[in-house]
Amino acid sequence: MQTGTKISLAGHGLLMTWVIFGAWFPSEPLPSNVQQVALISAEEFEKLSQQRKAPQVAPEPAPLNEPAEVQPAPEPAPQPDPEPEVSRPEPVARAEPDPQVAELPDAQPEPEVPDAPPPAAEEPEIAALVPRVRPEAAPRPVDRVAPEPVAPPEPDTRIDDVVQPEVAPDEGAETEQEVQEATAREAASDRIVTEENEGEDIAASAAPAVSKRPVTRPSRPKPQPAPDTQVTEAAQPAKPEEPAEPEPSGTSSAVADALAEALAGGADVEDPEPSGPPLTLGEKDALRVAVSQCWNVGSLSTDALKTTVVVAVSLAQDGRPDSGSIRMLSSTGGASSAAQQAFDAARRAIIRCGASGFQLPAEKYAQWRDIEMTFNPERMRIK
């Protein structure tokens, strides 16, 4: 037998033995294996760290001095506000806002433009439930996540929370119209698009590509109508309009009284307890959607995203929130600091999306004057 073959046989034998039993026998240790350690004492480290050259920043920042008392700037008097009810914000704690500065958005007469159509109202959307591939379906991940996807707007369109059609100056118009830039919501995806999931089939969504604009709701109250007149009527129960009884008699008068009270109750703004016809589900839903669209949880801490807050707000008759009335009633889930952040986000949502008044039926003002909104971020945590 050749030496090579012998070696080979021996080698194979050894190898097989090793393969079979290797796991049970410790292999020959490496020539050196004891861990040697260069000792470094704590003092040495301290010394090493001492002369560290780093930019000096005082460790404890100092609180600022109170700002100087702000003098009201001599500015022209503000334009009188055309709308009767304007909620005045509370003055700021530290830097007093210039009292002469009028609220700009309010000062602009609102053009008669149908307001932001609440997308999820009762009006059914286009009944195409067949998933369609949207050609514009975000080739790039959009930066915004909203309850419903929003296709990217026309390039020229200004991004706003409130969708508004363009209003061109009208030459012959009686009232001066503010030139209104067309606005649209920013493009949005209905979920967080990460690199990991961006390839997934979003066309499988049955959401319609285009939603039909809902029929314009009875517009927000004009300053003069409904409530006041109704109050007057309610205050004169002797002249009920509704009952068919032509001749008042003792009993029928009492009945009429009761009836009138019942019917007019909803319009009685002085009544501490709301009564009258409640908001329909659709009306409540529209309000919910309107607030949702400004409720931005994107900058909340993970802790605040576990915190549900209940917020109280009072609305003026034009549907605008009184920002001074917004307060946190309760919170659950997170620490008090997280609750504060969650409340701040909720307050911003109410003020921003209520800036031009929520769309609510004027005749039911007593029903929606005081609102408790529960902001529950449960479903927003991982989207």
Added chain:
Amino acid sequence: MSGLKLAIAAVAVLGLAACSNKPWNDDLNGAGGAGGAGAGAGAGALDPASPAYFRQSVGDRVLFAVDQHTLSPAAQATLQGQARWLAQNADYAVTIEGHADEQGTREYNLGLGAKRANAAREYLISQGIAGGRIKVLSYGKERPLEICSDETCYSKNRRAVTVLAGGLTG
């Protein structure tokens, strides 16, 4: 004949010079025998006791399957040749350098490279080479030989390279 020796010497020096440029290893023989690849001329004519002969004729490296450290029959044959050569050139010590392809995390690949190098070491010991002559070292995925990102390169990078150290008397 003296001309041939001169040529061998020149090749060896060039190889060493190439190796010494490699920043990652101060060993004269360098990492992965990359220097040997440059000395391709007339391998058959090399001095059988020279490191160059070891690298080219005996074969200084064995290759592994993906995420494996078991030795293939071809790898075993190469290691048998290495063991014969080391038995005949007893004044050489060796360091076996284990490597991995880039498809793995850094720390794991260090561990995997060590397993590959150690598999080669155990085999050499089984062939009668004293364990004291063989050190193992892992580079993980830090020193790929081939740089493309597909299997043709990966298969060459999953390797254990036996690098001669110690005597240069060959």
Added chain:
Amino acid sequence: MRNILAALLIGASALAGAGAAAAQTGPLRIEIDQGVIEPLPYAVPDFVPETPAAAEYAAEIARVIASDLSGTGLFREVPASAHISKVAAFDGPVKFSDWKAVNAQALITGAVSVTGNGLTVRFRGYDVFAEKELETALQFTGTTDGWRRMAHKVADAIYSEITGESGYFDSRVVYVSESGPKNDRRKRLAVMDYDGANVQYLTNSASIVLAPRFSPTGDRVLYTSYESGFPQIHVLDVGQVQRKVLSSGDGTMSFAPRFAPDGRTIVYSQTQGGNTDLFSMDINTGANTRLTSAPSIETAPSFSPDGSQIVFESDRSGSQQLYVMPAGGGEARRISFGEGRYGTPVWSPRGDMVAFTKQNKGRFHIGVMRTDGSEERLLTASFLDEGPTWAPNGRVIMFTRESQGSSGRALLYSVDITGRNLKPVKTPDGASDPSWSPLQK
């Protein structure tokens, strides 16, 4: 007839009243469980220079603050070109209506003064729509060469006040700077501000260096170097750039070190006879303890923030998976059970999550899971992502992304733990193995 009618009417009216009462008592209640996730618009006009020498810093500081805030992906700056108001005096009134009109929901104003090489920065933040000042008004004093740090501190205060997370801008990242081709890559340690500014090199590139890790106080760095020919653990003082070898021993490989929260214990991998196990060492006494003894590869250990547990990777099951064991060793519990291989686990500073590298179907991912392995989420996907490190507030992860092919190079990327805001971190050269420092004091 009349009476019947009356009775009916009374009945109807009673019904109407009852109906209204049943429908609602007290205020209208609605529940909002859908919102939007989008960056919060803010404005940070140039700070007001209060001394002539402060002019150059006043604008720059505002820019760094904007870069910090917008860089989180949680905020979006309303550009100066859109501003209606100018802030001319720091203590002057704020015209909230002007900022509302441009939809700036937060406003940051500030003032800068310079005396000698001393720099003072004062600032205020406002919630524009609530028309209230945030409770962040502070002033920082320092030296002019620390102006970026002061800007980061301002941004941290604002970020913290609005989001409720602690900040992370005034922090540093130590990493491996890479140059040269793939088969001759030069590596050296470098440290920089978290945003890539102020890069400083800590070693030369004569030998391979790997995976630097900050100490809990951010003053020291553990790393692995091939300086001796074998991978060994070194410790380096960042300020002094002084190095010491912690482990040595010819023929033994030590790597993947990481500090315990106490700053004096380290945990690391050591390879003997081809087998890699975990050890811990007291760096003051040098005493080490074996933590695992399995024939498989145990590596990439990372302590829980309370120091009681260690998460690490092991292929004892046949493939790389994640395990948790007590800090002193003992029974390890597997936590990863998804498809694919899991490695390089890192415990989050908040203690509730583990970030990891996942390999599946030829792709690499950075992901997070709860420490019991539940709620796994993958944040990225690419040819090669690995080595996550947490921002000090546990909200952002930085990692290495290597591109494919012979010209492939490594760069640092960061991503929010929601998976949003994936973006590269600017470095002068290639870069890998980032380790985020704690928030600086």
